Amino acid sequence: MSTINSKIGLLMVFFCLAFVSFANAQQRGGEQKEPPTYAKLLEDMDANEDGKLEESEVKGPLKDEFTKIDTNEDGYISEKEFEDAPKPSGKRK
Structure with a gap:
């Protein structure tokens, strides 16, 4: 039992x-999760605090797609370029 x-x-x-x-x-x-705003990205990634996002400062998917997002090829991602960037599709890992 x-x-x-x-x-x-x-x-x-x-x-x-x-x-x-x-x-x-x-x-x-x-x-x-909500996608980050440009202001949040500046807060998190703008290491030299110049108000711009350059390739050496960004990380993750933003760094992988930097050249596609920086449409005017000035070496920085502006707020307009960020807003106009294609949004990632599919699920995040």
């Missing part, structure tokens, strides 16, 4: 852990 109770207890613990893990994964996956 105690073997059966032990198995049932272990099974209940397993299902509880599985449920908590699943619920936690669902909660994190459902969060949608």
Whole structure:
């Protein structure tokens, strides 16, 4: 009888852990982040605080697409260039 109770207890613990893990994964996956504003990017990335974003200061997808976004090829991404830039498609990693 105690073997059966032990198995049932272990099974209940397993299902509880599985449920908590699943619920936690669902909660994190459902969060949608808003894209950053140009002002937020300046705040986070403008290392020399000149009010401009140059290629050496940016990181992530913005750095990968710098030449496409810098349409006037002046070496900086202006607010207008940032606003006119194509938005990434698909899910983020």
